[in-house]
Amino acid sequence: MTDNPDAVVVGAGIVGAACAAALARDGMRVMILDESFAGSGTTAAGMGHLVVMDDSPAQLALTAYSTRLWAMLTPDLPRNVEHEACGTLWVAEDESQLDAVREKQRVYSQHGVDAEVLSPAQLSEAEPHLRAGLAGALYVPGDGVIYPPNGARALLKIAAEHGASLREGVRVNAIAAREVVAGSERISCDIVVNAAGAQAARLTPGIPIVPRKGHLVITDRYPGFCRHQLVELGYLASAHTMSTESVAFNVQPRATGQLLIGSSRELVGWDASINRSIVRKMLDRALDFMPTLALTSAIRTWTGFRPATPDKLPLIGAWEETPGLWIASGHEGLGITTCLGTGQLLADMIAGRNTAIDVVPFAPSRVLSSAVAH
Amino acid sequence: MPQTGVRTGVRSELNILVDDRPVRVAAGISVASALFNLGVTSYAQSVTGEPRAPLCGMGVCFECRVTIDSRPHQRACLIPVVEGMHVITASNPG
Amino acid sequence: MTPHAYADDEIVAADVAVIGAGPGGIASAACAAERGQRVVVIDRGSLPGGQIWRHLRDGAIPRVAAQWISRFERSGARFIGTASVVDAHGETRGFDLLVDASGHAVSVRARDIILATGARELFIPFEGWTLPGVMGIGGAQALLKSGASFTGKRVVIAGSGPLMLPVAASLARSGARVVLVAEQASRVAVARFAAALWRSPSMLAQAAKYRARFLSSPYSTGTWVTAAHGFGRLESVTVTDGKRTWREVVDVLCTGYGLIPNVELAQLLGCETRDGAVIVDERQRTSIASVLAVGEATGIGGAPLALVEGEIAGSTVGVQTSPSSSLTRRRSVLKSAARSMLDTFTPRAELRALPTIDTIVCRCEDVKYGAVQHAICARQAKLYARAGMGSCQGRTCMPGLDFLFAWQADSVRPPIEPTPVSVLASDIANSASSAYSINSSVGEAYQ
Numbered sequence: 001m002t003d004n005p006d007a008v009v010v011g012a013g014i015v016g017a018a019c020a021a022a023l024a025r026d027g028m029r030v031m032i033l034d035e036s037f038a039g040s041g042t043t044a045a046g047m048g049h050l051v052v053m054d055d056s057p058a059q060l061a062l063t064a065y066s067t068r069l070w071a072m073l074t075p076d077l078p079r080n081v082e083h084e085a086c087g088t089l090w091v092a093e094d095e096s097q098l099d100a101v102r103e104k105q106r107v108y109s110q111h112g113v114d115a116e117v118l119s120p121a122q123l124s125e126a127e128p129h130l131r132a133g134l135a136g137a138l139y140v141p142g143d144g145v146i147y148p149p150n151g152a153r154a155l156l157k158i159a160a161e162h163g164a165s166l167r168e169g170v171r172v173n174a175i176a177a178r179e180v181v182a183g184s185e186r187i188s189c190d191i192v193v194n195a196a197g198a199q200a201a202r203l204t205p206g207i208p209i210v211p212r213k214g215h216l217v218i219t220d221r222y223p224g225f226c227r228h229q230l231v232e233l234g235y236l237a238s239a240h241t242m243s244t245e246s247v248a249f250n251v252q253p254r255a256t257g258q259l260l261i262g263s264s265r266e267l268v269g270w271d272a273s274i275n276r277s278i279v280r281k282m283l284d285r286a287l288d289f290m291p292t293l294a295l296t297s298a299i300r301t302w303t304g305f306r307p308a309t310p311d312k313l314p315l316i317g318a319w320e321e322t323p324g325l326w327i328a329s330g331h332e333g334l335g336i337t338t339c340l341g342t343g344q345l346l347a348d349m350i351a352g353r354n355t356a357i358d359v360v361p362f363a364p365s366r367v368l369s370s371a372v373a374h
Numbered sequence: 375m376p377q378t379g380v381r382t383g384v385r386s387e388l389n390i391l392v393d394d395r396p397v398r399v400a401a402g403i404s405v406a407s408a409l410f411n412l413g414v415t416s417y418a419q420s421v422t423g424e425p426r427a428p429l430c431g432m433g434v435c436f437e438c439r440v441t442i443d444s445r446p447h448q449r450a451c452l453i454p455v456v457e458g459m460h461v462i463t464a465s466n467p468g
Numbered sequence: 469m470t471p472h473a474y475a476d477d478e479i480v481a482a483d484v485a486v487i488g489a490g491p492g493g494i495a496s497a498a499c500a501a502e503r504g505q506r507v508v509v510i511d512r513g514s515l516p517g518g519q520i521w522r523h524l525r526d527g528a529i530p531r532v533a534a535q536w537i538s539r540f541e542r543s544g545a546r547f548i549g550t551a552s553v554v555d556a557h558g559e560t561r562g563f564d565l566l567v568d569a570s571g572h573a574v575s576v577r578a579r580d581i582i583l584a585t586g587a588r589e590l591f592i593p594f595e596g597w598t599l600p601g602v603m604g605i606g607g608a609q610a611l612l613k614s615g616a617s618f619t620g621k622r623v624v625i626a627g628s629g630p631l632m633l634p635v636a637a638s639l640a641r642s643g644a645r646v647v648l649v650a651e652q653a654s655r656v657a658v659a660r661f662a663a664a665l666w667r668s669p670s671m672l673a674q675a676a677k678y679r680a681r682f683l684s685s686p687y688s689t690g691t692w693v694t695a696a697h698g699f700g701r702l703e704s705v706t707v708t709d710g711k712r713t714w715r716e717v718v719d720v721l722c723t724g725y726g727l728i729p730n731v732e733l734a735q736l737l738g739c740e741t742r743d744g745a746v747i748v749d750e751r752q753r754t755s756i757a758s759v760l761a762v763g764e765a766t767g768i769g770g771a772p773l774a775l776v777e778g779e780i781a782g783s784t785v786g787v788q789t790s791p792s793s794s795l796t797r798r799r800s801v802l803k804s805a806a807r808s809m810l811d812t813f814t815p816r817a818e819l820r821a822l823p824t825i826d827t828i829v830c831r832c833e834d835v836k837y838g839a840v841q842h843a844i845c846a847r848q849a850k851l852y853a854r855a856g857m858g859s860c861q862g863r864t865c866m867p868g869l870d871f872l873f874a875w876q877a878d879s880v881r882p883p884i885e886p887t888p889v890s891v892l893a894s895d896i897a898n899s900a901s902s903a904y905s906i907n908s909s910v911g912e913a914y915q
Contacts, residue, residue, distance in 0.1 A: 037844060037848050039851065039852075040847065040848070040851060044851050080852075149851045149852060150852065153852070217889070217892065219889065220447050220859055220886060221421070222446075256421070261889070274881050274882055276555065276557070276882070279892065279893075280892070280893050280894070280895050283889055283892055283893035284893055286889075287889070287890075287893060293889050294888060294889055294890035294893070295445070295571075295888055295889070295890065296888065296889050297447050297859070297886040297887065297888060297889075298883055298886065298887055298888070298889050298891075298892045299858070299859055299861065299883070299886040300857070300861070300881070300883075301881055301882060301883070301892075302881065385524075400615055401525075402524045402525040402526070402527070402615065403524065403614055403615025403616075404611075404614035404615060404616075406611060406614065406616070407611055407614040407615035407616035408615070410611055410616040410617075411615070411616060411617050415600040415601070415700060415701040416600060416700070417600075420598070420828075420831065420834050421832075421833060421834045422834040424598060424834070425599075425600050425700055425701070426598065426600065426831070427600035427601065427603070427701075428603055428607060428611060429591070429602070429603055429604055429607055429831070429864070430588060430589060430603075430604050430606070430607045430610075430864070431603065431604060431606060431607035431608070431609070431610030431611050431614075432512075432519055432588065432606065432607070432610050433512050434588050434860060434863050434864065435831065435860050435863070435864045436832065436858070436859040436860045436886075437831060439859075447859070447886075451610065451611070451614065452512060452513065452514075452550065453514075453550075454514055454525075
């Protein structure tokens with residue numbers, strides 16, 4: 001790219017990649033910058049789920065929209081993206097949770113998302129390793145999982161096919177009006193997209209994005225042990241609160257047959273070390289739901305930082321304080337799911353087109369206008 | 375206790391099952407050695423279905439994995455044979 | 469099997485925890501226990517001995533090994549076999565080790581730690597190396613000493629390092645037909661090493677003994693295997709000396725290019741390392757207070773050196789005294805012999821050209837050379853191609869990939885060995901049960 005790009009996307013995680021692909025498809029000359037290599041940050045640490053979630057109407061709209069976009073894309077994805085259309089089972093422990101499941105089914109259906117309530121017998125047949133005595137589950141067949149680093153690379157390839165260029169090992173120090181500063185290099189452009197995820201606030205002070213640490217444990221291969229993504233209803237409560245720490249049951253089968261066990265949330269700054277106490281609590285919670293996990297071999301643990309905002313919704317839109325600056329960050333645990341929706345919404349806003357869903361809830365200006373405290 | 379010098383006498387034997395076949399093996403040897411002596415070439419299968427057999431012999435490489443008494447992913451090189459144990463290798467497609 | 473069946477969540481309290489029961493660990497433990505320290509030794513094997521002193525329950529063993537194991541037993545040190553440390557961290561009062569003992573969680577609390585974690589082989593990938601019948605040089609020795617019979621098998625030993633000679637001798641003595649021993653180091657380099665042996669009489673005696681053993685087997689320097697062939701199992705290998713190339717029909721190929729220190733536990737504890745070995749001072753102290761290290765983990769040097777270092781560590785752990793001057797003198801002689809050996813057997817550059825695009829470089833995940841050759845670092849190869857993401861946690865592939873591409877391995881996190889979820893989930897450290905000593909003597913391991 002010898003001329004100045006039209007758009008610079010800061011961050012080659014899966015959200016940045018999706019934004020780059022959408023802008024490049026619109027004919028913009030796009031340059032993507034990443035301080036390390038593509039997909040190596042939060043994108044590499046996550047569970048890779050593609051899941052419809054209804055913590056709020058806006059979240060439901062964005063995740064439903066995005067999973068529809070994924071459904072259109074997945075047939076063309078390379079094998080190494082490891083897409084599995086495994087669906088999700090939201091597990092109810094008791095009758096009151098089952099009531100919540102029925103309500104969830106109603107809400108999902110209203111939104112055009114297929115969902116079915118399973119009885120205990122049906123749940124047991126679907127997932128024999130879940131403990132007896134559960135009240136049932138909500139089955140969402142349209143959900144799935146991917147392997148995120150290769151998902152990001154696949155989107156970057158689409159961007160490259162439309163002329164985008166990727167520069168890795170380039171650390172952006174500052175974003176100014178229609179300009180990005182990286183070391184001694186100043187890159188002029190019309191549009192800057194801050195897709196730096198958990199680091200977004202470093203480049204755009206005032207963005208209330210904080211790192212929300214999570215742990216994951218992955219096992220050896222046990223093909224057939226678990227066929228769907230499994231989540232407890234309490235996951236929503238864990239994701240919703242900004243308390244110091246919480247764990248929630250979330251197990252995912254990978255294409256390899258390995259089991260990915262999560263989840264945990266903590267606010268401890270940027271300390272990436274393994275917190276053994278949290279790992280134990282997380283595993284205990286998983287063993288509550290799937291006792292036979294006890295005998296599976298755990299081969300690796302790791303941590304990652306979700307970009308968290310106070311109202312649990314990402315920032316997608318213009319940052320009015322800085323001309324030409326757009327934000328696409330703050331996706332917490334839904335970056336993989338919602339990257340496609342984010343990219344398309346951003347491209348539509350930049351092009352002045354109507355968006356498929358209401359973008360007001362994601363407007364970055366909402367954080368400028370209200371006093372933000374947590 | 376271990377003895378210095380030359381091995382004394384003949385080892386006792388015991389019975390184990392290998393892929394549903396009853397076999398007699400020397401007591402105290404490792405499962406990996408027992409399988410080696412039986413001529414097993416495919417202890418485990420790689421993720422793309424290739425036959426694999428012990429490489430490091432010391433519990434590091436995980437290529438000697440077999441199922442023992444219904445527990446999968448057991449490193450045969452680390453485990454001595456025990457009377458009645460049931461070993462399933464990748465030679466048994468079932 | 470281990471005579472003491474550990475229930476879940478047992479706590480073992482000790483003054484000194486020794487990790488590894490090879491020569492270094494055995495000497496450390498015996499010397500510390502003889503001074504009245506409460507010592508516990510943890511080892512992956514069901515009996516003490518590590519790799520070089522591996523033996524069957526009532527089987528043959530060299531005199532020096534029998535003497536040390538006997539001394540180990542009399543010392544009062546406790547032995548936890550078929551066990552691995554999967555996690556470890558320091559507390560103000562000492563260290564908490566999470567040990568997987570045959571799938572049960574055991575918490576070992578110790579004031580001091582002596583790391584005697586030994587070494588493993590460096591494997592460099594080549595076409596066909598994943599065929600059954602291709603094994604490590606140490607791997608063949610381990611199988612032989614665990615009861616495998618190589619009688620009548622045609623064997624080629626091809627790789628590098630002084631391990632090849634004793635293993636060739638053992639295999640030949642057991643009835644194998646060792647048709648070729650191929651050392652990739654040049655004749656000049658090996659001759660220089662042989663000359664340096666004059667400085668170490670015991671090693672010279674050993675070398676002479678080995679040469680006598682297999683005078684009938686061709687021993688070629690500057691020679692290496694380029695490929696292994698066979699359908700479902702090894703049938704032949706291609707050998708070259710840089711000029712001539714030929715085939716050997718074989719049943720077994722022993723391959724390995726030297727030893728690499730096992731430093732994962734040291735790294736987890738925060739110990740500094742250099743060139744892949746744990747850094748220690750003249751009292752075998754690492755950079756972390758109350759953590760000592762001996763033997764191969766501090767640098768490849770063989771069993772006699774590990775024994776001396778073990779004696780030094782065991783005699784000084786927990787106190788301020790210095791080791792005896794005779795011990796330090798012996799260590800210094802053995803260490804300089806070890807250094808010259810390491811220089812001699814550096815794998816040659818031609819070995820980097822052995823893998824083809826389709827050669828598997830990560831065996832756990834069947835990752836091919838072509839999938840990783842453009843990666844900029846180990847982490848990228850891992851994230852993009854899954855290299856190092858399998859059960860061996862990169863121990864087999866990463867050193868080979870480092871040789872091929874000069875990559876550094878990723879950082880270490882618990883569990884440092886695969887372990888059941890139940891072990892990782894156990895909360896013994898905070899459990900209500902009080903600490904008590906387990907009566908697991910070394911002698912019980914032999915019952």
